[in-house]
Amino acid sequence: MKFALRLGIKYKEFLIYGMSMALVLLLLKVMEANFIVFNYRLDFFIGAIAIVFTVLGVWLALKLVKPKVVTQVIEKEVYIENQDKIEIDQKEIAELGISKRELDVLNLMAKGLSNEEIAGKLFISLNTVKTHSSNIFVKLDVKRRTQAVEKAKRLKIIN
Amino acid sequence: MKFALRLGIKYKEFLIYGMSMALVLLLLKVMEANFIVFNYRLDFFIGAIAIVFTVLGVWLALKLVKPKVVTQVIEKEVYIENQDKIEIDQKEIAELGISKRELDVLNLMAKGLSNEEIAGKLFISLNTVKTHSSNIFVKLDVKRRTQAVEKAKRLKIIN
DNA sequence: GCCAAAATCATCCTAAAGTATGAATAAGAT
């Protein structure tokens, strides 16, 4: 487990530290001037100084230490429900040499329309639809309309 | 942004701190005994003590304080394209009254198999497949296998 | 304007799909 522990430059904290130190030293001067210091053992005075500055040091350290940043990447699974919006593979269409009209027929085929219904929708004869569908089967290398639809969806030619 | 800032109990660090403090006070005693201290200004001595214990305090704090942990949660959206794994709507199947065998036929139908091929795969006769498919069409309220496949996929009966 | 590809349509034929009906058997539930 790695963690970065760097000292940041925080002027405010240093300022407070400096002022505290000055205050303590000033206090010392006042005590010295009034001969208060030597009413007690020097040991205790030194000890007090040590404790105060230890506390100050601890405080300073806590203020200055930058927090360890743990980046936790949570993978949120988002299922795509829009099957309608699958992008159509134009390259594949071009490679297979499927024409616009054939694509029209293929799309209506995928919706479950009969050749006669397709003919009605596209204003062409049943024979023409048969010709188109036959060509589609050859180009898709399938034998039936159901296979054609299945393969076309798999190849993202239709949606 | 929450972060935990707790003091851990680390005896080794406290021991080192205590020993350092004892050493400094011992040094002080020795200097005091030899009248070294007062050869210099008390100010400088006190300043030195302050600096030493500040450093000790900082060191102690860094050792004792568990690093502030900032947990940064980044949600990464992972898109899943698995159309195969669309859950099948068992309720719909039950509501439509589609039997297991009919579902078998429907699934193979969706793969583009002919009735004869389905019969071969399921080890039943062509006539049986026709009976099943006819029943499927009635239950799905469609007229052709292509429509059946289209509607079945839409209703998530098959995938 | 010409040419190739795309789109259109027709005819004939076969294969597959779908309908209707009846019936036997297996499996599960009450």
Place this chain on the structure above:
DNA sequence: ATCTTATTCATACTTTAGGATGATTTTGGC
């Protein structure tokens, strides 16, 4: 044990799909 439902199969028939072939008409690019 009985009754219903699912599964199986058959036969006869109709409709639709698909294959093969040929031909005409648009249409877009050079």
